[in-house]
Amino acid sequence: MNVETGIAKIETRDLDFYYGPTRALKRVNVSCYKNRVTAIIGPSGCGKSTFIRTLNRMNDVIPGTRVEGTILLDGKDVHAPDVDVVELRRRVGMVFQKPNPFPKSIFDNIAYGLRINGMKDKRKLEEVVVRSLRGAALWEEVKDRLDENAFALSGGQQQRLCIARALAVEPEVILFDEPCSAIDPIATAKVEDLIETLEKSYTVVIVTHNMQQAARVSDYTAFMMLGELVEFDVTEKIFTNPVNKLTEEYITGRFG
Amino acid sequence: MKQARRKKIAQFLGFFLLRAGLTLVLAILLLFLYDIGRKGGGTISWEFLSQAPRKGMTEGGIFPAIFGTFLVTLITAILAVPLGMCAAIYLNEYATQGRLTRLIRLSIRNLSGVPSIVYGLFGVILFVNIMRFGTSVLSAGLTLGLMTLPWTITASEEALKTVPNSYREGALALGATKWQSIRTNVLPYAVPGMLTGTVLGLARAAGETAPILFTGAAFFLPYLPKSLGDQFMALPYHLYIMATQHHQIEQVRPIAYGTALVLIVLVLGMNMTAVVIRYRLRRKRR
Numbered sequence A: 001m002n003v004e005t006g007i008a009k010i011e012t013r014d015l016d017f018y019y020g021p022t023r024a025l026k027r028v029n030v031s032c033y034k035n036r037v038t039a040i041i042g043p044s045g046c047g048k049s050t051f052i053r054t055l056n057r058m059n060d061v062i063p064g065t066r067v068e069g070t071i072l073l074d075g076k077d078v079h080a081p082d083v084d085v086v087e088l089r090r091r092v093g094m095v096f097q098k099p100n101p102f103p104k105s106i107f108d109n110i111a112y113g114l115r116i117n118g119m120k121d122k123r124k125l126e127e128v129v130v131r132s133l134r135g136a137a138l139w140e141e142v143k144d145r146l147d148e149n150a151f152a153l154s155g156g157q158q159q160r161l162c163i164a165r166a167l168a169v170e171p172e173v174i175l176f177d178e179p180c181s182a183i184d185p186i187a188t189a190k191v192e193d194l195i196e197t198l199e200k201s202y203t204v205v206i207v208t209h210n211m212q213q214a215a216r217v218s219d220y221t222a223f224m225m226l227g228e229l230v231e232f233d234v235t236e237k238i239f240t241n242p243v244n245k246l247t248e249e250y251i252t253g254r255f256g
Numbered sequence B: 001m002k003q004a005r006r007k008k009i010a011q012f013l014g015f016f017l018l019r020a021g022l023t024l025v026l027a028i029l030l031l032f033l034y035d036i037g038r039k040g041g042g043t044i045s046w047e048f049l050s051q052a053p054r055k056g057m058t059e060g061g062i063f064p065a066i067f068g069t070f071l072v073t074l075i076t077a078i079l080a081v082p083l084g085m086c087a088a089i090y091l092n093e094y095a096t097q098g099r100l101t102r103l104i105r106l107s108i109r110n111l112s113g114v115p116s117i118v119y120g121l122f123g124v125i126l127f128v129n130i131m132r133f134g135t136s137v138l139s140a141g142l143t144l145g146l147m148t149l150p151w152t153i154t155a156s157e158e159a160l161k162t163v164p165n166s167y168r169e170g171a172l173a174l175g176a177t178k179w180q181s182i183r184t185n186v187l188p189y190a191v192p193g194m195l196t197g198t199v200l201g202l203a204r205a206a207g208e209t210a211p212i213l214f215t216g217a218a219f220f221l222p223y224l225p226k227s228l229g230d231q232f233m234a235l236p237y238h239l240y241i242m243a244t245q246h247h248q249i250e251q252v253r254p255i256a257y258g259t260a261l262v263l264i265v266l267v268l269g270m271n272m273t274a275v276v277i278r279y280r281l282r283r284k285r286r
């Protein structure tokens, strides 16, 4: 695949993934470039979530699963024995499909990641909370109610809270797994705008089943089907002039 | 039309039966409480609660039995609460969910159905004889602890299951270790539920006679237990004696009813505590 070369922040090589005997990923080779947004699209059940969750080794917690092949973060194998999975997950943050605020105050949600890493300095915590909320375009809406329970926020606000929470630990990569599928269109537009601004400072990978969304926010797009990578290219190319027949059929809405 | 009417009648009958069942159960319970309250209420006095039995247990109070029940329940709690919670955390959070874990869980459920006299005999063999704690408040407390463990484990596991997985994953994704995610993002939301189940289990233990019968409870003691190696008097056993074994049964009947009332108030009080904990938890969740 003739993709322009940048600095690959994450690179997978012949990535296979098994849930017990079921093979969910088949030799997937994708590169996620630094300061770019990479979208993963494909029909439901094709392995998008599985793929994105292998990148920060979230699938490690599911018993009976197995990874084969290589995932490189800054050129280093994330499964190497000297890699600390906790540190890996701090560097590669994740925002889930369903907003999952913790039943704590807005402040404590954002401060969570810092506190578990041992930060106690109140002033520094406040500084990071404010910065993260600004970064997630939520500050103006919640600045007067940081002590309120995060459950009091609307769905879209909750999702931006989760983004702010991920930003607070200063990750290098942020993974989004269908971040807009559980929120309304206006909130979706806000999250999309946000993703575009995040691109400047982070490497972003976003799973979406919404093709317009992929076209709007991403620089590169990977199209997957039945656990296989069908096509990976610059987003514009995928959406205007795909090489593979299946890709064309999918983006023109003939199946999926 | 006809069918709609038949459905309505069926629904009415169904609700009627359910209401009747509930009313019957409540009525029996209330009648029972009323009877004990009426017959035992007159016996209750400060003297009754604070003094030891006198004159072959025909006069005086039941303080040693109250004290003994508190002490033995405390020992039960010290064994069953931490161990039960740890076991539940291990089973629900750490153990690989496979056939072995299922078998262990099944065994625990079965253990909670074993008759209490069996625990009593087991306690005699293990704590009194093998471990040489003698017939003592320690042996009795440990026996009750063993009996309560399956309840605390099961209740604690249920409480852990109510915590959504997204709390665990959310914490892990922020770079928490597994233990950090459990400690800071699972336990705080599970502990009230764990406590509710645990207190219910302890209330049940406080009212049991069979497990302490051979392991440490005494018919009568002129003194309070001074160490864990001493025997003790307990409310349920005292009640049993007063109701069936005393040489002047008719004369001590009021004492028996008084004892029953104290025991019931104690157990109900513990159950109410559990309900209050659960209520607080529900309100906080909202």
Ligand SMILES: Nc1ncnc2c1ncn2[C@@H]1O[C@H](COP(=O)(O)OP(=O)(O)O)[C@@H](O)[C@H]1O
Binding pocket: A019, A022, A024, A042, A043, A044, A045, A046, A047, A048, A049, A050, A051, A062
């Ligand atoms: N925890 C799991 N255990 C077993 N199979 C799973 C699990 N999660 C996903 N799968 C299977 O793996 C395949 C890919 O799923 P997933 O990655 O969730 O797809 P997508 O996110 O593209 O909809 C599906 O066939 C799904 O049934």
Ligand SMILES: [Mg+2]
Binding pocket: A048, A049, A050, A178
């Ligand atoms: Mg998915």
